[in-house]
Every structure is written in C-alpha cells, then in structure tokens.
Amino acid sequence: MLMFKEKCTSRDSAFHEAIEKVFEMIEGAYEWDLDSFDNIYPIERREISLTNEEGEHVGRVMIEIYPFDEEGEYIVEAYLMDGNISPLHLVYTAREAEELWGLGQNTVVKWIERGKLRINECRKSKGTWLVTHKGMERVTGRSLIKKEEDKVNAIFVTNGAYDAVVTRYGQWIMITDKKIFEDFLDAEDNGDDFSNWEQHDWVEDDIWEEAKRLGDIVAYYEDEELHIVDEDKWEQRLEFYSLS
CATH class of the missing domain: 1.10.1660 (Multidrug-efflux Transporter Regulator; Chain: A; Domain 2)
Structure with a gap:
C-alpha cells in the first residue's frame, strides 16, 4: 500500500525525511535496519525493517526516490509491505x-x-x-497500491478543453472522434486496444500521475471492470457523445 508520496529538494534529504515520516506512521516503530538497496537508474530503492523498543518486528517498508525535474527536486514514495499504520x-x-x-x-x-x-x-x-x-x-473501488501491481487498463479524463484516454502502455489519446470514446466503453471486450488512433507518450512515469496531469479523472477500467469516479462528469460526457 502506498503510504505517502512527497517532493523533496535533494536526494539525500528525501531518504531522511522519508524515514522520519515512516516512524510517525508505523505503530510501535523505534529502530530501523536496511534490508536491501538497489540503484535501478533513475530509481533508488531501499527496503527497511522496523522494530519496537523490545526489538520485536513491527513492519517493513520500501522507499523509492527518483528525480522529479531538471531543477534538482526529487520524489520519494513509501510503500507498506507489512505492519500497521497508525489510525x-x-x-x-x-x-x-x-x-x-x-x-x-x-x-x-x-x-x-x-x-x-x-x-x-x-x-x-x-x-x-x-x-x-x-x-x-x-x-x-481501489487501494493506494504500488504502481507495478496496478491492473488499470485505461483511464478517462476531462479538463474542460478536451477529453482523453490514458492507456497502460505509456500513451494517451485525445478524444477527437466519438468512436474513441466508444472504444473506451468497449475496453472490457477490446482489451484496451486503441492502436487505430493517434497516440502521445506519457510525460509522467505512472498512469495515475499522467491522468492527473491531463485533467480530472472521471472513470477507469481495472481488471476489465469499469469504475465511475465522478458520476456527474460521466453523465455529462455520455450526453455529449449522445450515449446516455
């Protein structure tokens, strides 16, 4: 489960700030040990174990750090592997x-x-x-899960200027034709195949972040099941495309 995702001013401060936040969030955490460290450019990944004052295991967390932009800022993400988060x-x-x-x-x-x-x-x-x-x-209908485990096929977004579909394959499509929206509705059957349409590469490295960059998330397919996030906007878009 994603515990938090934050922006930091440097790679060094990112890890130390993440550790502090992990100790705030995990019940009983008193000390930590580094279990593993991987540098898979551009991502630094650490797995740490947490113990309480008696030395008993209380949790395990994975921390990832990667560049945010060319200004030198970084993103730090922490994922709970086991343990309990404070209420x-x-x-x-x-x-x-x-x-x-x-x-x-x-x-x-x-x-x-x-x-x-x-x-x-x-x-x-x-x-x-x-x-x-x-x-x-x-x-x-969804947890804050790690992106590698995400089974989202496609996300439909709107921003007031245009609608778009973000696919799990690193591309997004501006909806310039009613048929593209119909393809999204048929994603359960077509396996999110949008290859007939002009596609653009993601700017972000995560489907949810890319969708948020493009506009408001209205609906998405996960495991070929449609989830409506914003019912008002969904009904508006159905009416706009004459599909209500």
Missing part, C-alpha cells in the same frame, strides 16, 4: 484524499453531500471534511 494517518482531509486517489477538486465533498461516504467514514472538523482510508477504498 491517525489513515484519515485525510477531502483535498488530501482527492490528491492521493487522483480525483478532481471538490469530488469528495460532493460524495459526502450525496451520502456516498457513510457516517462512520467522514466527519467535519472546524469546517474541514475528514474521510477515512477505508471509506475512500470502498467508494473508489
């Missing part, structure tokens, strides 16, 4: 949840207002909506 870190503001799950702004608040999130999955604290990790998993 304090399994609650997010609505905006945090939207960023983690790649949703458009105010999507989570709309879900809360419509009752999609249950009463025990959200609450308002001094004007700010808070939501639980399990609630977000239930409503979106």
Whole structure:
C-alpha cells in the first residue's frame, strides 16, 4: 500500500525525511535496519525493517526516490509491505484524499453531500471534511497500491478543453472522434486496444500521475471492470457523445 508520496529538494534529504515520516506512521516503530538497496537508474530503492523498543518486528517498508525535474527536486514514495499504520494517518482531509486517489477538486465533498461516504467514514472538523482510508477504498473501488501491481487498463479524463484516454502502455489519446470514446466503453471486450488512433507518450512515469496531469479523472477500467469516479462528469460526457 502506498503510504505517502512527497517532493523533496535533494536526494539525500528525501531518504531522511522519508524515514522520519515512516516512524510517525508505523505503530510501535523505534529502530530501523536496511534490508536491501538497489540503484535501478533513475530509481533508488531501499527496503527497511522496523522494530519496537523490545526489538520485536513491527513492519517493513520500501522507499523509492527518483528525480522529479531538471531543477534538482526529487520524489520519494513509501510503500507498506507489512505492519500497521497508525489510525491517525489513515484519515485525510477531502483535498488530501482527492490528491492521493487522483480525483478532481471538490469530488469528495460532493460524495459526502450525496451520502456516498457513510457516517462512520467522514466527519467535519472546524469546517474541514475528514474521510477515512477505508471509506475512500470502498467508494473508489481501489487501494493506494504500488504502481507495478496496478491492473488499470485505461483511464478517462476531462479538463474542460478536451477529453482523453490514458492507456497502460505509456500513451494517451485525445478524444477527437466519438468512436474513441466508444472504444473506451468497449475496453472490457477490446482489451484496451486503441492502436487505430493517434497516440502521445506519457510525460509522467505512472498512469495515475499522467491522468492527473491531463485533467480530472472521471472513470477507469481495472481488471476489465469499469469504475465511475465522478458520476456527474460521466453523465455529462455520455450526453455529449449522445450515449446516455
């Protein structure tokens, strides 16, 4: 499970800041040991084991660091391999949840207002909506899992100027023809084959990050099953393409 993904100013500070955050998040963590280190350019990957004050194993985490841009900034990602995350870190503001799950702004608040999130999955604290990790998993139908394990076939996004489909093969297609949207609807049958259409290479290195770069995520196919993320926008796009 993805624990966090953050931007750092240097490769050295990225690891130290990640360790500090891991200790904040893992219940009982007191010391850490390096289990493995791999340098698979441009990614540095470390696996660490965590123990409590009694020396008992309480968790294992993988930390990846890779360049973000040419300005010298880096991205650090941490993935929980085993152990328990403190309940304090399994609650997010609505905006945090939207960023983690790649949703458009105010999507989570709309879900809360419509009752999609249950009463025990959200609450308002001094004007700010808070939501639980399990609630977000239930409503979106997906976990924050490591990208290599992701089984997403294609993601449909819109940005007010155009619609696009991002495919798992490192390309995205601007929807210039109703037939492209129909191909997305048929992804369950066609195996996400968009080879008939002009394609553009990803700028980001992850399908979710690329989708967020292009616009608001509206729907996606995972294991050939369609998941609707934003029902209002989905209905609008169906109507636009005369498919409602």
